[in-house]
Amino acid sequence: MDFQSVILTLQNYWSDRGCLIAQPYDMEKGAGTMNPHTFLRAIGPAPWCVAYVEPCRRPTDGRYGENPNRLQHYYQFQVLLKPSPDDVLEQYLQSLKVLGIDPADHDIRFVEDDWESPTLGAWGVGWEVWLDGMEVTQFTYFQQAGGIDCRPVSVEITYGLERLAMYLQGVNSIFDIVWRGDVTYGQVHHRNEVEQSYYNFGNKGQNNQRLFQLFQEYEAEAQEQIKAELPLPAFDYVLKCSHTFNLLDARGVISVTERTRYIARIRNLARQVAKLYLESSSTG
Amino acid sequence: MATYLLEVGTEELPASFVAEALAQWQDRIPPSLQEQNLYYSHIAVYGTPRRLAVVVEGLPAQQPDQVQEIKGPAVASAYSQGEPTKALLGFLRSKGLQLSDLYTQTTDKGEFVFAKQKISGKATREILPPLAASWILKLEGKRLMRWGNRELKFPRPIRWLVSLWDEEVLPLQLEDITADRITYGHRVLSKGAIVLSHAKDYTEALRENGVLVDGQERERQIVGQMQQLADLMGATVESPPELLAEVVNLVEFPTAIVGEFDPAFLQLPPQVITTEMIAHQRYFPLWDRQQPNRLLPFFITISNGDPSKSKLIAQGNGRVIRARLADGKFFYDTDRQVPLETYVPQLKKVTFQEQLGSVGEKVERLRRIVQLVFAAIPNVEPMREITDRAAYLCKADLVTQMVKEFPELQGIMGADYALHSGEHPLVAQAIREHYQPRGANDELPQSLPGQVLAIADRLDTLVGIFGLGIIPTGSSDPFALRRAAQGIVQICWHYGLQLNLPQVLKDTIGVYTNLPKGASEIYQNLLQWFQQRCETLLQEKIDYDLVDAVLGVGDPDYTEWSLSNLAEVKGRAEFLQRSRRNQTLHSIYAVVNRASRLAQQGDIPTNAKSLESLVKVDKLQEEAEIKLYQALHQLPPKPQNYEELVTAIAQVAPQLANFFDEVLVMVDDPAIRANRLGLLGYIRNYSRQLADFNAIRSV
Structure with missing residues (x-):
C-alpha cells in the first residue's frame, strides 16, 4: 500500500465512522495535538469527532537526511473523538485491519505511555501501540488542556504514517517509502530534511538573536490578542512561540534553567487562550 | 458454602498497576470480609493487562447469628409495685421484646434491666456487592483518569464487571457499568463474549479463551x-x-x-x-x-x-x-568522528545544578578535588596524571548523541570513546567506573583512578548541595545524597582506603566559592551525614553500642577523629564485634570503662597522647600507682594492630584493678588528684585508638 493510500484509507475509515475530515492547520507545530481542531475542541462540553493529516516539525530530530528512521518533518494522522466511545480500541484495531494489518496475525500491545505537554499545560493517559514491537500509534485520553479539566473526555489517536507505511511496504528507510507509483518519500522530502537540518542546528551562521527577538514579538502579539479577547488569533502566536522555542532549543542556546522559563511562558499563554476560548464559547 | 467471583474488565492497564492492585487486594480483601464476620476457605487474586479479579471460595450463605446484650432502664424505674412502668414498656416495644426476655443485673451504677437479643446474620449475597464496589474504588494508582462522560476514576477505562455468586449475578453498578456474567477473553485468541455459568468456572473458561489469569x-x-x-x-x-x-x-x-x-x-x-x-x-x-x-x-x-x-x-x-x-x-x-576531549567545552552549556553552575565548572572542580583526595589517602601511591585526565574527560559523554538518547549509558560510552580516542586504558576505565556504585548492590570501581574519581565526584555534589542548605529529610533526597555518601564509605571500606574524611571535606569546601552556607556549618552537617551513613552500614552486622563506640556518638571530637581514617572505622567495628564474641573484650572492658568515666569527670583532655604530659613521676605516692605507671610506661605507644592493643591493655588490667582497690583518686590535694586522673586519662586515651569505651554497654 503506497503512502497516499494509507492516508486515503484512514480518511475513509474514520469518515465512515462519523468523523469530519479536516485539513492541516497552516502553522508550524510539533504535533497534531496543537491543531486547534484538537487542542481547543478538547475543551468544553460540545461533542466533536474529527480526523486529519498533520505535518509536524521537531527541529532537534533533524539528521540531515542521513538517518533512515528519523525526520525533523513528518506526518501524523490524527483522530479526535469526544466523548471517547466505549469501543474505541476495537474501532482502532479495525482501522489496522483495513490497512491490511490483521491484528490476529500480529502481536499488538497497548503499552502504558502517559502524555504530557508542558508547553500546552495539557496531559492525558494512554498508550503507545506496538505492532510486533514497533510503535505505530499514540493513544491518549485527554484529562487536561490549557490547565482546564476536559469534560467530557476526548480520546486522541495519532498514527505515525511513515512507520505504518514502512511496515506495510517492508522498507528499512523512510526515504524508500513509495509515495505513489515511482515517486518515493525521499524524492519528496529528502532535500528538505538536509536544508532544514542545517537551519535547525544553525550550522551556517544563522542569527540566533533574531530568533530570540521573534519569540518576544510573537509572545507580545499573543498577549495583545488575549487582551482583545480573540483566543483564536492569540493561539496562532502561541504556536509561533512554540516553534521558535523549539528552534532555539535545537540550536542549543537555551540553558536548562532558561528552558524551564521559556516553557512556562508558552504554557502561560496557552492557559489564557484555553480559558478565554472556553468562556467565549459558553457565552457565545 | 459458595464461591464469589469479582472481575473488573478494563482497557490495557499499566503493568506496574496490575501488580500494585493485586497486592492491595491481597492486603485488604481478607480483613474487609472478616469485619463482616464472613469466613472463607480460600481466596485468590488474578490480574492481566485487561482484568483484575478475585475469587473467594467457601463463603457461608449468611453471616453467623449474633446475640447482643441490651441494657434497659434501671430496675427502680422499670417497675412500680411489681408492675412494669411506662418506661419499661416503651423499652420493650422499641426493641420488640417480651417481659419474659428480661433479667436483671447489677452494674456499678446499680441494678438494671437487661435482655439478650438475637441478631440474625445478613445474607452474604447482600453484603458482597457494596463491599466489592469499595474494593474497586479504593484501589490506589499513581495516575487515575476519567473517560467518556463519566465521573468514575480508574487507571484505565473499565469496560465490564462480573459479579457472580455461584450461579447468580449479584447486582453491582459503577455509574452506568452494570455487572453481569459476561467476560471477554484474549483479544485475538478468543471467539467473543464468554458467558460464565458458575463463579468456579472462571479460570478455566478464560484459559479456554487464551487468557492465563494467574x-x-x-x-x-x-x-x-x-x-x-x-x-x-x-x-x-x-x-x-x-x-x-x-x-x-x-x-x-x-x-x-x-x-x-x-x-x-x-x-x-x-x-x-x-x-x-x-x-x-x-x-x-x-x-x-x-x-x-x-x-x-x-x-x-x-x-x-x-x-x-x-x-x-x-x-x-x-x-x-x-x-x-x-x-x-x-x-x-x-x-566517534571527533576525539572525546572535543566535547568537553560543550559541558559549559549543561547545567549541573541551577545555583551551582554548569557541568563544565564541576569538571574543573573535580580536577582539583581528585588531587585533594589523593592527598587525604596516606596508604596509596597517587596516580595523579591518569586521574586528572579521567576527571577532565569523565563527563564529556553527556553531550554525545548516544548519551543524550540513552542517559543510562553515561560512563559506558565515555570509556568506549576514550579508548577510541587513544586515551590510556586506565583513563577509560576510570571514566566508566566513576559512576559506580550506582546503587546499594552495584559493583564498585576496581581501579584506583576510578575509586578516587568516584569519591571526588560524590564529594563535589555533597559539598555543593549541602552548601546550598539542601539537606535531605526522610524520603526526600532528590540529589541521592544518601547514596553518594554511602558510595564513598563503601569504596573506602572495600579497598581499605584510609581516607581522611574531615580533611578532604574541609579542602573540598575550599574549592567552592560563593556557597550561601558558611564553611563550618557545611562541614559539621556533612560530618554528621557521613557518621549517620557509617552507622547505617555498620548496623547491618555490628551491635548498636559498638557502632556508637567506634563512631563516637555525642562526642564530635571522637567522630572527627574516627572518620579521619575511614577504612579503619570498619576495621575497628569488626574487631570489637569479634572480641565481644570470643570474650577478649571481657578482659579489659570493666577497668577501661571505669578509667574512662573517671577521666571524663576529671576533664582530662582526650587529645593528650603521651604519658609524660599527663603524669608527673615525682607526684606518684603509693605503690599501686607507681606500679600502674610502670605498666603504662611499657605499653607500646603505637600498637601494630588491635589484637596487640587489647593484649597490651589486658596486661595492665591487673595493675589498674589493683589501683582502683588501693588508691583513692579524688583526694583533696589538686596536684595529686590531677596526677591520678592523668594515669586514668592515659588509659582512656590509649584505648580510644580502638573505641570510645564510654559508649559500650556491657560485654
Whole structure:
C-alpha cells in the first residue's frame, strides 16, 4: 500500500465512522495535538469527532537526511473523538485491519505511555501501540488542556504514517517509502530534511538573536490578542512561540534553567487562550 | 458454602498497576470480609493487562447469628409495685421484646434491666456487592483518569464487571457499568463474549479463551519457555527481575519467540544493544554460554499474539531492533568522528545544578578535588596524571548523541570513546567506573583512578548541595545524597582506603566559592551525614553500642577523629564485634570503662597522647600507682594492630584493678588528684585508638 493510500484509507475509515475530515492547520507545530481542531475542541462540553493529516516539525530530530528512521518533518494522522466511545480500541484495531494489518496475525500491545505537554499545560493517559514491537500509534485520553479539566473526555489517536507505511511496504528507510507509483518519500522530502537540518542546528551562521527577538514579538502579539479577547488569533502566536522555542532549543542556546522559563511562558499563554476560548464559547 | 467471583474488565492497564492492585487486594480483601464476620476457605487474586479479579471460595450463605446484650432502664424505674412502668414498656416495644426476655443485673451504677437479643446474620449475597464496589474504588494508582462522560476514576477505562455468586449475578453498578456474567477473553485468541455459568468456572473458561489469569502461572511459562529456547541455542538469557515482572503483566498468553538482528551490529558496545533491548523493547538479550562476554545476535521477545503466527511476529520485531540499532550505530559513528576531549567545552552549556553552575565548572572542580583526595589517602601511591585526565574527560559523554538518547549509558560510552580516542586504558576505565556504585548492590570501581574519581565526584555534589542548605529529610533526597555518601564509605571500606574524611571535606569546601552556607556549618552537617551513613552500614552486622563506640556518638571530637581514617572505622567495628564474641573484650572492658568515666569527670583532655604530659613521676605516692605507671610506661605507644592493643591493655588490667582497690583518686590535694586522673586519662586515651569505651554497654 503506497503512502497516499494509507492516508486515503484512514480518511475513509474514520469518515465512515462519523468523523469530519479536516485539513492541516497552516502553522508550524510539533504535533497534531496543537491543531486547534484538537487542542481547543478538547475543551468544553460540545461533542466533536474529527480526523486529519498533520505535518509536524521537531527541529532537534533533524539528521540531515542521513538517518533512515528519523525526520525533523513528518506526518501524523490524527483522530479526535469526544466523548471517547466505549469501543474505541476495537474501532482502532479495525482501522489496522483495513490497512491490511490483521491484528490476529500480529502481536499488538497497548503499552502504558502517559502524555504530557508542558508547553500546552495539557496531559492525558494512554498508550503507545506496538505492532510486533514497533510503535505505530499514540493513544491518549485527554484529562487536561490549557490547565482546564476536559469534560467530557476526548480520546486522541495519532498514527505515525511513515512507520505504518514502512511496515506495510517492508522498507528499512523512510526515504524508500513509495509515495505513489515511482515517486518515493525521499524524492519528496529528502532535500528538505538536509536544508532544514542545517537551519535547525544553525550550522551556517544563522542569527540566533533574531530568533530570540521573534519569540518576544510573537509572545507580545499573543498577549495583545488575549487582551482583545480573540483566543483564536492569540493561539496562532502561541504556536509561533512554540516553534521558535523549539528552534532555539535545537540550536542549543537555551540553558536548562532558561528552558524551564521559556516553557512556562508558552504554557502561560496557552492557559489564557484555553480559558478565554472556553468562556467565549459558553457565552457565545 | 459458595464461591464469589469479582472481575473488573478494563482497557490495557499499566503493568506496574496490575501488580500494585493485586497486592492491595491481597492486603485488604481478607480483613474487609472478616469485619463482616464472613469466613472463607480460600481466596485468590488474578490480574492481566485487561482484568483484575478475585475469587473467594467457601463463603457461608449468611453471616453467623449474633446475640447482643441490651441494657434497659434501671430496675427502680422499670417497675412500680411489681408492675412494669411506662418506661419499661416503651423499652420493650422499641426493641420488640417480651417481659419474659428480661433479667436483671447489677452494674456499678446499680441494678438494671437487661435482655439478650438475637441478631440474625445478613445474607452474604447482600453484603458482597457494596463491599466489592469499595474494593474497586479504593484501589490506589499513581495516575487515575476519567473517560467518556463519566465521573468514575480508574487507571484505565473499565469496560465490564462480573459479579457472580455461584450461579447468580449479584447486582453491582459503577455509574452506568452494570455487572453481569459476561467476560471477554484474549483479544485475538478468543471467539467473543464468554458467558460464565458458575463463579468456579472462571479460570478455566478464560484459559479456554487464551487468557492465563494467574500471573505466577504466566511467569512460570515465560521462564520455562525462555530456558528451552536458550538451551536450544547454547545461550544464557539475561533476565533482569524488573523486566520479567513487567513482561508478565504485559501479556495474557505468553509465547517466547526468538528474533535476530544483523551480527554486524555487534560492533556496538554490548551495553548499547542490551539497553535498546531491555529498556526500549522489553526484549531479553542472549549471551553465548561458551563465551559469557559475547552477546549473540538474537533476542527473546514475549509475544501476546497467536503462537501460530510467531514467525511473522519474530520478523517484525527483528526489523524494529534493526532500525533501533541502526539509529544507535548512527549516533555511535557520529560521536566517534571527533576525539572525546572535543566535547568537553560543550559541558559549559549543561547545567549541573541551577545555583551551582554548569557541568563544565564541576569538571574543573573535580580536577582539583581528585588531587585533594589523593592527598587525604596516606596508604596509596597517587596516580595523579591518569586521574586528572579521567576527571577532565569523565563527563564529556553527556553531550554525545548516544548519551543524550540513552542517559543510562553515561560512563559506558565515555570509556568506549576514550579508548577510541587513544586515551590510556586506565583513563577509560576510570571514566566508566566513576559512576559506580550506582546503587546499594552495584559493583564498585576496581581501579584506583576510578575509586578516587568516584569519591571526588560524590564529594563535589555533597559539598555543593549541602552548601546550598539542601539537606535531605526522610524520603526526600532528590540529589541521592544518601547514596553518594554511602558510595564513598563503601569504596573506602572495600579497598581499605584510609581516607581522611574531615580533611578532604574541609579542602573540598575550599574549592567552592560563593556557597550561601558558611564553611563550618557545611562541614559539621556533612560530618554528621557521613557518621549517620557509617552507622547505617555498620548496623547491618555490628551491635548498636559498638557502632556508637567506634563512631563516637555525642562526642564530635571522637567522630572527627574516627572518620579521619575511614577504612579503619570498619576495621575497628569488626574487631570489637569479634572480641565481644570470643570474650577478649571481657578482659579489659570493666577497668577501661571505669578509667574512662573517671577521666571524663576529671576533664582530662582526650587529645593528650603521651604519658609524660599527663603524669608527673615525682607526684606518684603509693605503690599501686607507681606500679600502674610502670605498666603504662611499657605499653607500646603505637600498637601494630588491635589484637596487640587489647593484649597490651589486658596486661595492665591487673595493675589498674589493683589501683582502683588501693588508691583513692579524688583526694583533696589538686596536684595529686590531677596526677591520678592523668594515669586514668592515659588509659582512656590509649584505648580510644580502638573505641570510645564510654559508649559500650556491657560485654
